[in-house]
Amino acid sequence: MKFVLKSISKNSGRLGQLRIKESNELATPLLMQTTKGGSIPYLTADTFEMVSNEQQLLQLTLSTMDQMAESLAQWNRPLSEYVGLPGHNTMLLLRDPCEATPAGGNDRDVVPLFTRRGKESLTATQYMDMVAKFAPDVYQGLCDADTNPESTKKRVQKSVDRTERFMDECYALHAKEQRLANSTLLAPIVGGYNTFARTQSIKHARAQPATSYGGYILEGFHTNGLAATALQATQLLPIVEHCLQQLEDDKPRLMPGAFTPLLTLELIRRGVDVFDTSYAYCAAVNYKALTFNYTKGAEQQTAFLDLTDEAIKEQFTPMLNGCSCLACRKHTRAYIHHLYKTHELLGPILLMIHNLHHYLGFFAVIRSSIADDELSQLIDLLRLQTAGVNMDYRIEANSKVVSKAGLGKGFIAAAAV
Structure with a gap:
């Protein structure tokens, strides 16, 4: 993967070109297509072509696709073909940004993976083994991102220390694994809302050889799902700006999550390059x-x-x-x-x-x-969309839903609240 910075402005952020494959260039700021189980929610590949026929970066998540690992080990063609969206680029993340990730389950040597079948625990070796079976174009390094605005200093420090141990293994295994020879590793930056912890995480990443990773993924700000739509800009933006000032310009920065459009613009102005469509999904699933x-x-x-x-x-x-x-x-x-x-x-x-x-x-x-x-x-x-009044872009859970039986199948009847 190669990132070319075309322009940078103090007031307007960065424009760039992200080349994941030799013949494919994606303009940044870039919007990844969030998927569930490898499919764009509710849409077939043919239907999605009615939305856009441009090159996309598919955001795949291990939490919704881990059951495919064994069959993918026998697959010798691009991952995008396996999920029925040939020709597109693929990025593999650990967690689903559309759904709230439960807290807990972290241990010294494992990270929890919450799947439809329940919780599983992954060591760095197991994680890299699964990633090698997927062989995505881009993937994130294993990290402990179980932090949010309320996390204690002790929890934040544990997330940084554990992430460093996980990443030491990931860097070593990435260099050895033949199936990942054409894949790019993203270095995770964790540390909650603690600037000291974030700096420690950045220093660990930047201490690696420049060729060992191709970009950064900033994690640990929220617990995914609707929680990301409720983040306070005054709390989040100073931490993000602190991180970005310490990162080199020639590597892309990615932040997964359903950030509101207004907060997304503020993050772009500060230098974040890649986002996802989980906000569009969270709005749709709440009607x-x-x-x-x-x-x-x-x-x-x-x-x-x-x-x-x-x-x-x-x-x-x-x-x-x-x-x-x-x-x-x-x-x-x-x-x-x-x-x-x-x-x-x-x-x-x-x-x-x-x-x-x-x-x-x-x-x-x-x-x-x-x-x-x-x-x-x-x-x-x-x-200021309406008569000079500040617009609220938070997504509230639909309180009119009677039951969850129809979720994923169609709309559910409304009842009096």
């Missing part, structure tokens, strides 16, 4: 269509359209006026609300199509805003 405005001159919008709202049952207009996605061109708010009420699988499919289309368009505007040195104006636009 919210993304409707915030990121285009100058367009009409003011709210952050979301709540598809469980009875007020839209007779609104025969698109989810978002002017949106060119398949869902908005072909269907109305009233129809998608009807799909929600009748538990139809088409409902979340259309909602996911819209949310991914909207978020991909948002990142295209981000890159053009950086090129024009206008990221600050975009931040102001998102902050």
Whole structure:
């Protein structure tokens, strides 16, 4: 993997080109496509082509795909072909950014892996053995990232010390494993919200030979899922800025998690390069269509359209006026609300199509805003969407869900709260 920094601005962040394979170049800031079990949630490969036909970086997670390791050991073609999305690049992470990761289970020599079958414990050797079977284009090093804004100093220090031991093994095994000869390792930076601990983690990574890893993944700020949408910028941004000032410019920086659009812009302004679509998924699974405005001159919008709202049952207009996605061109708010009420699988499919289309368009505007040195104006636009009032982009869990029986199958009926 090679990262080329094209431009950098104090007020607008970085523009770059990420070359994972020789013939593929991805523009940064980059939005990875979050997957579950190797598939983009609710969408087939053919359906996703209706959202975007551009080259993508697929974010795969070991917590949703670990059961595939044995069959992948016999697979001698690219991982993207195995998951039915040939031609795309792949990045393997340990945890699913869409779902809350339970706390605990860490020990001196193991990291917990929470799968559909329950908790498993991985040593660094076991982890690298599984990664070698997947043979992704890019993967993260093993780390103890079980920290959040409430973590104690002792818990934070343990996460750093354990991560150093895990990574010493990962660096050594990466150099020896033939199946990982064409894979790039990302060095994890942990340490919770403690600047001293973060500096210790960075120093350990930078003490390695420059060729032993190809970039950084900043972990340990949240417990994934909706927790990432509730992070306080005043608490997170100083820690991230402290870390980025100590990292070299010619390596990409990745931060997984469902950060709000406004917080994402602030992270980009400080120099983070790669994010994922877990925010779009978390909105969709809670029956919210993304409707915030990121285009100058367009009409003011709210952050979301709540598809469980009875007020839209007779609104025969698109989810978002002017949106060119398949869902908005072909269907109305009233129809998608009807799909929600009748538990139809088409409902979340259309909602996911819209949310991914909207978020991909948002990142295209981000890159053009950086090129024009206008990221600050975009931040102001998102902050003050409606009559000069600060917009709230947090995603709240849908309180109208009766049961979880239909999750993953279609919309669930609403009941009076």
